[in-house]
Amino acid sequence: MNRYRELIAFPQVIRLSVSAFPARLAYGMIGLGIFFKAEQATGSIASAGFAIGLYSFAGAITSGLRGSVMDRFGQKWPIRILVPLYASLILLLNSMESRQSILITAFILGMTAPPINLSVRPLWKDIVPDTYLRTAYAFDSSMMSSTAVIGPVVITALSLSSSPGLGLGTIAALMFVGGVALSLTPVSRDWIPEKKQKGQQRLWRDRAIQLLMLEGCFVGFGSGVFNVAVPAFATQEGVQHRVAWIFAAFGAATVVGGLCGGLVSRKLAPLSAFRLVYFLWFITCIPIAFTYPDWSMALIGACIGLLGGAQKVFYFEVLEAVRPKGSQTSSLGWIWTVEGSFMATGAAVGGVVSETFSPQVGLAFLPIMLFIGLIILTIGRGRLSAASDIPTEEEDLQAMKDVSGHDK
Secondary structure, eight states: OHHHHHHHTSTTHHHHHHHHHHHHHHHHHHHHHHHHHHHHHHOOHHHHHHHHHHHHHHHHHHHHHHHHHHHHHOSHHHHHHHHHHHHHHHHHHHHOOSHHHHHHHHHHHHHTOOOHHHHHGGGHHHHSOGGGHHHHHHHHHHHHHHHHHHHHHHHHHHHTSSOTTHHHHHHHHHHHHHHHHHHHSHHHHTOOOOOOOTTOOOGGGOHHHHHHHHHHHHHHHHHHHHHHHHHHHHHHTTOTTHHHHHHHHHHHHHHHHHHHHHHTTTTSOHHHHHHHHHHHHHHHHGGGGGOOTTHHHHHHHHHHHHHHHHHHHHHHHHHHHHSOTTOTTHHHHHHHHHHHHHHHHHHHHHHHHHHHTOHHHHHHHHHHHHHHHHHHHHHTGGGGGGGOSOOOHHHHHHHHHHGGGOOO
8 A cells, every 4th residue: 555655656657647537437337328228219129239249349449540640740639539439429429319320320439539548558658667667567557447347337227217318418428538638647647658769560460469469259259249248138138237237247356467567577487377277267268158147147257357457467468478579558459449449349249149039049159259269379389479478577567557648
């Protein structure tokens, strides 16, 4: 606790955290906000799944481009342009009633999503000493992950209230307030992009990155189906209010899992730890297809989140070890483009599968996709051999610096 007290005492730490929080909370709410809006307007779970899928797909395929714009021009103008545009489109979506208009607006909304997290995390190295970067990143991750717990609860309560339009309206207000506040902070306004290294290797030709992209295709698809199958199951059973608590349990456990993963990050080589936790993650996912949207789904979801959060810690270490030189931001950015595109496809498929067959069939996709991902990592582990060494204290800190700008 003393470490965090000392961190908060640095100038701009509180201002940066508080200014970004409303926009991050908006992102924690937008997925379910789109789902409930589309389902209530059209009466179709499949349409709701397509709406989330289109939003996620548009956000994924343009995330790398939006990040590149910031790397070239800085943060000030991209944020000041995208934030009001995004908030306006949310209000426009809130007024839509037809299936076609909702789907089109959701797609455009995804294309204009402001890169809030991508903007915030690189700023820590400008406002705290290197010796406090680990504490700063842990603090930042906790702030960001907390919105994944609070967001679903808030949006579910608002969307299922007597004034359902209040849900998307609140998201628009939060994004506008948070985005504008972030753009006005001195550290964001004055941020200078890192210069690219000349002659860096192209990511698409790197064998390790290709392997991680292939694995991301299946994990993204399974996660997309899961994200729609859960609210679809609850909607069909007439217990929509439970969606918030299921995702809240998942999000809270992810935060704890990340903290636990950080405790053992130096005891095992990144690749060994990553594969071990990945295997346990797959085993934990198997029972999800046999749960019901009650305590059983919340419990299994929490276990999935716990191991998924730990897996992220080692994933970043593996990526840092194998990525080509000069690809500090673009490596995960383009992996996210691939993974996010398949996640969007999975969301669309999840809506159709849940409505045509059963949401439980959709839930079964997650362990199947993780099993395929595990096979890919096992067969191609030679491509990731650079992550087989235990990182030194300096290398571990540098890895945290490098991945700080990778979140969408």
